[in-house]
Amino acid sequence: MHELGIVFHIIKTVERVGEENQLSTVSSVTIQLGEVSGVVHTELADCWKWAVKKTELLKNAELLIETIPAVTFCEGCDTTYETVRHGRICPHCGSGHTYLVQGNEINLKEIAAC
Amino acid sequence: MDKIRIIEVKESIFADNNREADRIRAELKRQKTFLLNLMSSPGSGKTTLLMRTIEALKDELRIGVMEADIDSSVDAEKIAATGVRSIQLHTGGMCHLDAGMTEQGLKELGTEDLDLVVLENVGNLVCPAEFDTGAVKNAMILSVPEGHDKPLKYPLIFTVCDVLIINKIDVLPYFDFDLDKVREYAHMRNPKLKIFPVSAKTGEGMRAWTDWLRQQVGEWNREEI
Numbered sequence: 001m002h003e004l005g006i007v008f009h010i011i012k013t014v015e016r017v018g019e020e021n022q023l024s025t026v027s028s029v030t031i032q033l034g035e036v037s038g039v040v041h042t043e044l045a046d047c048w049k050w051a052v053k054k055t056e057l058l059k060n061a062e063l064l065i066e067t068i069p070a071v072t073f074c075e076g077c078d079t080t081y082e083t084v085r086h087g088r089i090c091p092h093c094g095s096g097h098t099y100l101v102q103g104n105e106i107n108l109k110e111i112a113a114c
Numbered sequence: 115m116d117k118i119r120i121i122e123v124k125e126s127i128f129a130d131n132n133r134e135a136d137r138i139r140a141e142l143k144r145q146k147t148f149l150l151n152l153m154s155s156p157g158s159g160k161t162t163l164l165m166r167t168i169e170a171l172k173d174e175l176r177i178g179v180m181e182a183d184i185d186s187s188v189d190a191e192k193i194a195a196t197g198v199r200s201i202q203l204h205t206g207g208m209c210h211l212d213a214g215m216t217e218q219g220l221k222e223l224g225t226e227d228l229d230l231v232v233l234e235n236v237g238n239l240v241c242p243a244e245f246d247t248g249a250v251k252n253a254m255i256l257s258v259p260e261g262h263d264k265p266l267k268y269p270l271i272f273t274v275c276d277v278l279i280i281n282k283i284d285v286l287p288y289f290d291f292d293l294d295k296v297r298e299y300a301h302m303r304n305p306k307l308k309i310f311p312v313s314a315k316t317g318e319g320m321r322a323w324t325d326w327l328r329q330q331v332g333e334w335n336r337e338e339i
């Protein structure tokens with residue numbers, strides 16, 4: 001399952017940061033998900049609850065999710081537009097020569113811990 | 115209890131994996147071993163293409179294969195029949211391989227005496243694209259029956275790959291598959307993408323692909339001056 005793999009990678013990174021900063025308990029982890037990152041939030045939350053229990057550092061850690069809006073740039077008319085609303089075709093000029101500027105991120109933003 | 119503090123990380127969750135992948139590449143460079151990551155949907159012809167590729171190159175290159183498909187002991191047996199060294203990777207039911215799993219596989223296979231290692235990744239177009247395995251080059255296979263609009267539906271994999279192999283061109287007459295369209299869509303996602311239309315069944319077009327691969331392996335494994 002895709003979400004589980006992502007959760008494992010978040011945990012791995014948090015454990016590394018935890019070691020570097022000598023953390024003993026993590027109370028929350030904030031991640032940023034792009035609107036078109038393809039990650040299912042509920043699925044991610046379920047995997048999180050299951051996976052953190054197997055760790056010492058994160059066993060009570062809450063997962064906080066922030067959303068990054070998806071924005072596409074059009075090469076045809078040099079403008080940006082909302083990806084989710086209009087998709088691949090530029091709503092201003094009808095060009096298909098477009099690319100995603102932001103919105104596929106899966107970032108680890110911060111960790112609250114002591 | 116200690117006071118809670120906030121630690122800013124501000125990093126992609128793939129960052130650790132990417133660093134690990136870079137370490138793998140550095141080690142492969144030292145060993146003069148080339149790693150090719152081969153991705154596709156299930157049934158697009160990875161194993162068939164791999165067998166033909168091995169036949170074409172095995173007299174010149176020492177080749178190894180890592181099979182990642184979940185239930186592909188069949189594939190592993192076919193590859194073993196070509197006489198090259200091969201192992202089955204253990205993905206633990208995961209939808210992709212990451213750098214850590216690849217590294218374990220490379221250790222198990224033993225790569226010091228190999229020139230080329232091919233990784234047959236798990237069969238899907240989404241998850242494997244997100245994880246750098248440490249491969250020197252990434253290739254994907256799109257087969258004719260899958261349709262020419264895949265670059266529109268799965269853009270990421272087309273941007274991370276160096277090569278697109280269009281397989282099963284022997285059945286082109288029976289499908290509504292437009293080669294020019296797929297070229298256009300794929301190059302929209304990745305202008306540098308190399309495209310090789312082939313039939314792993316008849317062998318048509320295979321020469322251009324194996325020539326490219328031979329050249330890449332040669333460049334990577336060459337002594338640094």
Ligand SMILES: Nc1nc2c(ncn2[C@@H]2O[C@H](COP(=O)(O)OP(=O)(O)OP(=O)(O)O)[C@@H](O)[C@H]2O)c(=O)[nH]1
Pocket residue numbers: 154155156157158159160161162163183186189237281282283284285312313314315316
């Ligand atoms: N017509 C035609 N059939 C092909 C070609 N290449 C492979 N096939 C057939 O397609 C089917 C799947 O091929 P495989 O090589 O097993 O594909 P795969 O990608 O390794 O499949 P999985 O490992 O199950 O994901 C087999 O029946 C092959 O004989 C081709 O170039 N032309």
Ligand SMILES: [Mg+2]
Pocket residue numbers: 160161162183186189
């Ligand atoms: Mg196969």
Ligand SMILES: [Zn+2]
Pocket residue numbers: 074075076077078079090091092093094095
């Ligand atoms: Zn436009």
